[in-house]
Structure formats: structure tokens, C-alpha cells
Amino acid sequence: MPEALQALNSGVPVSWYLILSAVLFALGVGGFMLRRSIITVFMCIELMLNAVNLSFVTFSNQHKLVSGHIFTFFVMVVAAAEAAVGLAIILTVFKNRGTLNIDEISSLKN
Amino acid sequence: MQHLWLIPALPFLGFLINGIFGRKLPKSLITAVAVASVLLSFGWVMKVFMTAGDLGATPVTEHYFTWIRSGQFQVGWDFTVDKLTMIMLMIVTGIGSLIHIYATGYMAHEEGYYRFFAYLNLFMFFMLDLVLAANYLILFVGWEGVGLCSYLLIGFYFVKQSATTAGNKAFIVNRIGDFGFSLAMFLIVVNFGTLDFTQVFSAAPGKPVGTLTAIALLLLLGACGKSAQIPLYVWLPDAMEGPTPVSALIHAATMVTAGVYMCTRSAAIFTHAPAAMETVAIVGLATAVFAATIGLAQNDIKKVFAYSTVSQLGYMFLGVGVGAFSAGIWHLMTHAFFKALLFLGAGSVIHACHGEQDMRHMGGLKKYAPVTFWTLLTAALAISGIPPFAGFWSKDAILVAAYQHAPWMFWVGAVTAGMTAFYVFRAMFLTFFGEYRGHGHPHESPVSMWGPLAALAVLSLVGGYLFNVPKILEGMFPIAEEPDNPMLLTVSIGVGVLGILTAYYMYVVNKELPERIASSFSGLYNVVYNKYFVDEIYDATVVNPVIAGSTTVLWHGMDQGVIDGIVNGVGTESKSIGGLLKQLQSGNIRSYATWVVLGAVALLIVMGVSAMGFAAGVGR
Numbered sequence: 001m002p003e004a005l006q007a008l009n010s011g012v013p014v015s016w017y018l019i020l021s022a023v024l025f026a027l028g029v030g031g032f033m034l035r036r037s038i039i040t041v042f043m044c045i046e047l048m049l050n051a052v053n054l055s056f057v058t059f060s061n062q063h064k065l066v067s068g069h070i071f072t073f074f075v076m077v078v079a080a081a082e083a084a085v086g087l088a089i090i091l092t093v094f095k096n097r098g099t100l101n102i103d104e105i106s107s108l109k110n
Numbered sequence: 111m112q113h114l115w116l117i118p119a120l121p122f123l124g125f126l127i128n129g130i131f132g133r134k135l136p137k138s139l140i141t142a143v144a145v146a147s148v149l150l151s152f153g154w155v156m157k158v159f160m161t162a163g164d165l166g167a168t169p170v171t172e173h174y175f176t177w178i179r180s181g182q183f184q185v186g187w188d189f190t191v192d193k194l195t196m197i198m199l200m201i202v203t204g205i206g207s208l209i210h211i212y213a214t215g216y217m218a219h220e221e222g223y224y225r226f227f228a229y230l231n232l233f234m235f236f237m238l239d240l241v242l243a244a245n246y247l248i249l250f251v252g253w254e255g256v257g258l259c260s261y262l263l264i265g266f267y268f269v270k271q272s273a274t275t276a277g278n279k280a281f282i283v284n285r286i287g288d289f290g291f292s293l294a295m296f297l298i299v300v301n302f303g304t305l306d307f308t309q310v311f312s313a314a315p316g317k318p319v320g321t322l323t324a325i326a327l328l329l330l331l332g333a334c335g336k337s338a339q340i341p342l343y344v345w346l347p348d349a350m351e352g353p354t355p356v357s358a359l360i361h362a363a364t365m366v367t368a369g370v371y372m373c374t375r376s377a378a379i380f381t382h383a384p385a386a387m388e389t390v391a392i393v394g395l396a397t398a399v400f401a402a403t404i405g406l407a408q409n410d411i412k413k414v415f416a417y418s419t420v421s422q423l424g425y426m427f428l429g430v431g432v433g434a435f436s437a438g439i440w441h442l443m444t445h446a447f448f449k450a451l452l453f454l455g456a457g458s459v460i461h462a463c464h465g466e467q468d469m470r471h472m473g474g475l476k477k478y479a480p481v482t483f484w485t486l487l488t489a490a491l492a493i494s495g496i497p498p499f500a501g502f503w504s505k506d507a508i509l510v511a512a513y514q515h516a517p518w519m520f521w522v523g524a525v526t527a528g529m530t531a532f533y534v535f536r537a538m539f540l541t542f543f544g545e546y547r548g549h550g551h552p553h554e555s556p557v558s559m560w561g562p563l564a565a566l567a568v569l570s571l572v573g574g575y576l577f578n579v580p581k582i583l584e585g586m587f588p589i590a591e592e593p594d595n596p597m598l599l600t601v602s603i604g605v606g607v608l609g610i611l612t613a614y615y616m617y618v619v620n621k622e623l624p625e626r627i628a629s630s631f632s633g634l635y636n637v638v639y640n641k642y643f644v645d646e647i648y649d650a651t652v653v654n655p656v657i658a659g660s661t662t663v664l665w666h667g668m669d670q671g672v673i674d675g676i677v678n679g680v681g682t683e684s685k686s687i688g689g690l691l692k693q694l695q696s697g698n699i700r701s702y703a704t705w706v707v708l709g710a711v712a713l714l715i716v717m718g719v720s721a722m723g724f725a726a727g728v729g730r
Contacts, residue, residue: 033703041699106697 017058024051038090038100042083049079112158114172114189114242117199120151121234128231132224144227145210148234152203158191159200165193166585171244178247185305188244193583197439198241198371201446205363206234208562212454213355215558216461226266226353233259237364241371246295246305249372253291253336256365257284263360264352276348283345287335294328297321311378319383326379326386329372330393337369339427340397343420344645350412354457357412362419362453363446370426370442374435377587381433391431391515395522398424400642402529406536407639410467411456414537418493419449421530425508428523434511435587440579441504447573448492448501451566452534455486458559459541462552469537474546478553481560483542485567490538492570494531494606500574506602507580513598520598524605531609539617 028048035041053072060068094100124147128140135143162170169192178185191199210230217226233256240252257280265277295305301321302310314322333339338346349361360366373380373390380387398421405417422445429438462479463472476483492499495506505527513520546552554560580587616623628635637643694705 029707033700033707102699105699 014058014062018055021051021055036101036103038102041102042086046079049075112162112170114191115174116154117151118235118238120147121231123147124231125228125235128224129228132228137223140224140227141214144231147231148207148210152207155199155203159196165191165196182303185245185247189242190244194586195241197443201443202237202241202364205446205450206359208565209355209359212559212562215556216355216457229259229262233360240368244307260360260365263356264349266352273351276351280345280349283342284335287332287342290328290331294325297325314378314382322379323383323386326383329376330390333369333373337366337423338420339393340400343397344648346420347413347416350416354453358450358453362449366423367442370430370438373430374439377435387431390427394424394427394431395519398428398526399522402526403638404641405533406529409469411469411537412467414533415452415456428512429508432511432515434508436580436583437507437511441508443579444500444504444574447566447569448489451485451489451570454563455482455489458482458555461555463548464550466548469540471548472541473544475552476542481554485563488567488570490534493534494610495527495602496606498575500570503574509602510598524601527602528605528609531606532613535610535613536617539613543618
């Protein structure tokens with residue numbers, strides 16, 4: 001195990017991980033803002049969460065601190081719960097409205 | 111321990127029982143509770159009187175608990191009994207018992223029987239608290255309490271508009287007096303640091319005259335409200351809207367004399383403020399004359415006696431003002447006897463005439479209601495100052511004291527005494543002589559009503575001679591030297607007899623004469639008949655401006671303009687600001703997302719800038 005870690009540390013620089021994380025996050029943000037389908041928006045949210053997870057583990061490894069891992073687990077648990085609730089809501093919305101276009105679902109206004 | 115607290119506590123217990131459960135209790139039980147509580151209280155006063163020893167040398171003082179403590183200042187719930195208190199206690203509980211018994215007969219067929227007796231017992235509680243108090247604040251508690259009960263009982267027939275208005279009037283006019291009383295208490299606290307009677311009175315001689323005069327004048331203002339003196343007397347005649355036993359107990363015998371009692375209690379302050387004493391005497395004398403002249407021309411039997419009460423209270427203040435405190439208390443006591451009797455008798459007359467109060471519709475009642483007639487005659491002779499009836503002794507004592515102070519006061523007082531005799535006997539002749547002019551068949555009252563009348567008649571006959579108050583109070587107040595001046599005695603009896611004879615001539619012998627006098631002096635007669643238009647003057651100068659000011663400035667200006675304006679303005683402003691922010695809530699989820707992202711970016715920029723600033727600061 002220590003060999004693998006050393007390989008990781010020596011092989012790929014930290015900045016690459018962070019750049020990957022940032023790119024994933026930016027993709028998530030862009031999709032979140034631009035796409036019309038709720039499913040896609042939902043997936044973009046998951047993408048952002050996982051991008052953050054990636055940067056957490058990166059820093060955790062860099063500083064040799066375990067708290068980054070623990071944060072990651074928390075985020076995963078939250079994401080799982082969110083997926084359960086979110087998918088249920090999406091399902092109900094689709095049943096009642098027959099559409100998943102985000103611009104048409106605005107009945108909370110007024 | 112004499113357990114003085116029992117004296118007011120017993121009527122209070124009666125109030126609680128009748129007030130809380132009275133609606134469901136049978137009438138006999140209500141009567142028993144109401145009368146027994148006052149009788150027991152009277153009994154306890156007697157017990158204290160018998161066992162307390164020499165009250166003049168050693169007053170009984172009991173401390174129950176400390177009510178207020180603030181730094182050096184302390185007010186305790188203290189009761190004290192000295193000779194003055196003992197006299198007042200006997201008057202209040204004794205007369206109170208008689209009137210309670212009378213009321214069981216008078217009110218027998220009235221709605222709200224339990225309510226009436228609950229209020230009456232509550233009144234007894236507050237009055238006894240007032241009398242027993244050992245400091246000004248406890249006295250003030252009773253003072254306000256009796257005012258409350260007076261208000262409740264004047265407005266007892268609350269479906270009658272005039273009764274509720276009269277109750278309000280009494281309450282509001284008394285507020286003016288109580289304002290003065292409060293200010294007096296504040297001045298006492300500031301200057302003496304205590305409200306305790308013994309401490310205040312022992313320190314009073316050392317204080318500057320100006321301070322004492324201010325305190326005494328403010329106390330007098332309070333007394334003017336409670337005891338119906340000029341300029342605050344206007345509520346008392348209207349207070350006759352209440353049931354007659356209330357008029358007798360509260361508005362003749364006890365509550366209205368509280369002002370006289372309070373001034374006498376504060377004698378140590380008054381005697382060191384000569385200007386205030388002079389004011390008391392003049393106010394008293396002016397009220398006595400003024401009210402007596404109004405009494406000459408009234409037709410409502412209760413109104414006649416009401417103005418007579420105002421006038422007699424003026425006498426008491428005259429006594430206090432000329433320094434004859436004990437004579438004032440003497441008159442207070444005899445007045446309690448004969449005026450309670452006059453009112454109870456009037457109640458009996460009204461009862462006999464089926465609720466008629468106008469004397470022009472009475473007459474000839476002598477043969478229908480003989481007991482009422484004879485007892486009422488005793489009271490009338492007593493108030494006219496005919497020896498040996500009770501009123502003679504006390505009235506003479508006051509007039510003699512007034513003569514020593516200033517002879518003109520004696521002469522004015524004597525003329526007033528003549529007028530008093532005249533209007534009381536005018537009422538007697540109109541009511542009991544001639545032919546019956548009313549409707550229905552007049553009848554005598556039940557024994558529960560004429561029993562107390564008889565007891566009071568005996569007191570009105572011998573009460574003045576038997577209880578020589580100035581002798582009893584000799585240690586507390588200097589006794590006036592009885593001057594050997596038979597002229598004074600002759601005058602004071604003479605005017606009484608003259609008044610009675612004039613009334614006899616005008617209302618029995620020559621019945622057309624009053625009409626002729628009224629028509630030939632119609633201007634003067636109308637002014638007196640309409641009570642000098644005092645109520646109208648007060649309406650025009652005080653009441654209406656206050657109402658107008660309250661309506662335009664306070665109601666429309668302050669309340670609707672400023673207060674409602676602020677409240678509504680806050681609401682409208684919030685709404686319009688909210689209307690601006692509302693634009694953000696487009697309902698478009700992607701625009702929300704954009705806002706979130708922009709917010710995050712803004713946050714990042716702020717953090718980045720501050721981090722750079724921090725780094726620069728460290729680097730330098």
C-alpha cells in the first residue's frame with residue numbers, strides 16, 4: 001500500500017487532480033444552468049458533488065489528514081439520500097404533469 | 111395581639127362568599143352571610159374596645175407584613191387603633207350593621223340581591239381598612255376601594271342610563287381629588303421619607319411652613335373630592351341614583367366623611383399650616399351655605415337630603431378649619447346618626463309611595479306610616495339643632511369654635527343652620543302633612559326596615575349628649591374653651607326654631623305663599639332651582655373642552671394620525687420593499703441556479719481579495 005501511495009504522490013502531481021475536479025465542477029455548473037430536463041440537472045448536481053469529493057480526497061492525501069475522507073463519506077451519504085428523495089419527487093412530478101421540462105414547472109410562483 | 115385584621119376581614123369574607131357563590135345561594139343564606147359578617151365585625155370592635163385598655167395613652171398598633179421596601183423607604187401593612195379610630199370604627203360598623211339589616215327589607219324584591227350585598231360588604235372592608243390604616247398608603251388603598259364600591263353601587267341599576275352616568279361622574283370627579291391626595295403623598299415621601307402616621311406627625315413641627323401648607327392643601331383637594339366640597343361636590347347629588355341604603359351608608363354616614371377623618375388624622379400637619387387651615391374653614395363654610403341654598407328649592411326628597419349632606423359636610427370642614435377637630439368628628443358622628451336616619455326614612459317614604467321620589471306627589475303620610483314619621487321627625491329635629499337632640503351638641507360646638515376664630519363665620523354658619531332647619535322641615539311637611547297627592551295606597555314598611563329606623567332615632571335623640579366626643583378625644587386635640595356666652599347658644603337654637611316655624615307657615619298654614627314667592631322672585635328662584643347651573647358651567651368650561659380636545663387632538667390626531675399612522679406605515683413600507691424583492695422570485699429554476707452561481711462567484715472573489723490583502727499585510 002505505501003508503494004501505491006508513493007506512486008500516486010510521485011506519479012501524478014496534485015494540481016492535476018485539482019484541475020480535473022474543477023473541470024468536472026464547471027461542467028456540472030454549466031449543465032445545471034443550461035439544461036432543461038430535470039433528470040440532467042439532477043445528474044449535474046451529482047457531478048458537482050463528486051467533483052468536490054475528488055478535491056476532498058486529494059487534499060486529504062496531500063496533508064495526510066483523515067478528515068477529508070470522512071467529509072467525502074458524509075457527502076456520499078447526503079448524495080444518496082438526496083437521490084432517493086429527488087428521484088421520488090421527479091417521478092411524482094412526471095406522473096402529474098407529464099413533462100420534465102424545468103421551465104414548465106413553476107407553479108410555486110405566486 | 112388584638113387581631114385587628116379580623117375587623118375588615120370578616121366583611122371581606124362575606125363579600126367573597128356572596129360575590130362568588132351568591133348567584134346559586136338561597137336568599138336567606140345571602141342575607142345571613144351579609145348581615146352576620148358586619149355584625150361580627152361590630153362585635154369584634156366592641157371586644158377590642160373592652161379589652162384594649164386606655165387607647166388614648168397606648169394606641170394598639172399591629173404590623174402584619176412589609177408591603178413595600180425600597181432602600182430606606184418602607185411601607186408596612188399596619189393597622190392602628192386609637193380613640194379617633196375607635197370612634198370611627200364604631201360609627202362604621204354600628205351604622206353599617208343597621209343599614210345592612212334595613213337593606214334586607216328594602217332590597218327584598220330587587221334583582222341582583224346577592225350582588226348588592228357583595229358590594230356592600232366589600233365597601234365595609236375598604237372603609238374599615240381606611241379607618242384602621244396606620245400609614246397614608248394603606249389609607250389610600252381603602253380610600254380608592256370605597257370610591258370603587260361607591261361607583262359600583264351608584265350604578266347598581268345599570269340598565270338605567272342616568273345611574274351609570276352618575277356612577278361615572280362620581281368616579282371621574284373623585285379622580286381629581288385623588289390626584290391631589292397622590293401628590294400630597296409624594297410630597298410627604300420626599301420630605302419625611304416615610305408615610306407612617308406617627309413618624310410623619312412627630313416630624314411635622316420641624317418642617318418649613320411652605321412644605322406643610324402645600325401638603326395640607328393637596329390633602330384638602332383629596333378630601334374635597336371624597337367629601338363633596340366646593341368645587342368637587344357635584345357628584346354627590348347625582349349619586350342618589352343608587353339604592354337608598356347606599357345613599358344612607360356610603361353617601362351620608364361613612365364614605366363621604368372619610369375626608370373629614372383624613373384631615374383630622376393629619377391634624378399635626380394642618381395645625382402647622384395656618385393658611386391651609388383658613389382655606390379649609392372657608393371651603394367648608396362656603397360649601398355649607400351654597401349647598402343649603404340649593405336644598406331650599408329641590409323637589410326630590412333624596413336630592414334635598416343630598417344637598418343637606420353636602421352642607422353638613424361643609425360644617426365639619428368648618429370645624430376642622432377653625433381648629434376644633436374634635437367638634438368636627440363629633441358632628442361627623444351625630445350626622446352619621448341623623449343623616450343615615452333621614453335617608454333610611456326617605457327610603458321608607460319612597461317605599462310607602464311605591465317608588466315615588468317627588469315630594470309634590472306625597473303628603474299626608476303621617477297616618478299611613480307613623481313609625482317612619484316619628485323617627486324621621488327625630489332626625490329632622492336633630493339636624494335642625496334643637497336641644498337635646500344629637501345635632502344640637504355638635505353643631506353648637508362647631509359654631510362656638512367658629513365664633514372664637516372669626517365672628518363672621520359664626521353668623522354665616524348660623525344663617526345656614528336656619529336654612530337647614532327650613533328645608534328639612536319643608537320636606538317633612540310636604541311629605542307627612544296635608545292630603546296624600548300620589549297614586550296607590552301608601553303603607554308602612556316592614557319591621558326589618560323600621561327597626562333600624564327606631565335604633566337610629568334613639569341615637570339621634572341621645573347620641574350627642576351620651577358620646578361627648580371632644581371629652582373623649584381630649585388628649586389628642588386641644589379642647590375648646592367653652593365661652594360663657596349665652597348669646598351664641600340663643601342664636602344657634604333660635605335660628606333652628608325660626609327655620610322650622612317659617613317652613614310650617616309656608617307649607618302648612620299658608621300653602622300659596624311658596625308659589626307666590628317663587629313667581630315674584632322667579633329669576634333668583636330659577637337659578638337656585640337649577641343648582642346655580644354649576645353642572646352646566648362645568649360642562650361648558652371643563653367637560654366639553656376636554657371632550658373636544660380628546661376627540662380632535664388625542665383621538666383623530668394622536669391615535670389615528672400618529673400611532674395608527676406609524677403602524678400602518680410600517681406595514682405599507684414592508685409591502686412595497688417586498689414588492690421590489692418579489693421580482694427575484696421568477697419561478698424559473700434555472701434563474702435561481704444562476705443566482706446561486708453568481709453568489710458563489712461573488713463570495714469567492716471577496717474571499718480571494720481579502721486573502722490577498724492578508725498576504726500583503728503579512729509580507730510587509
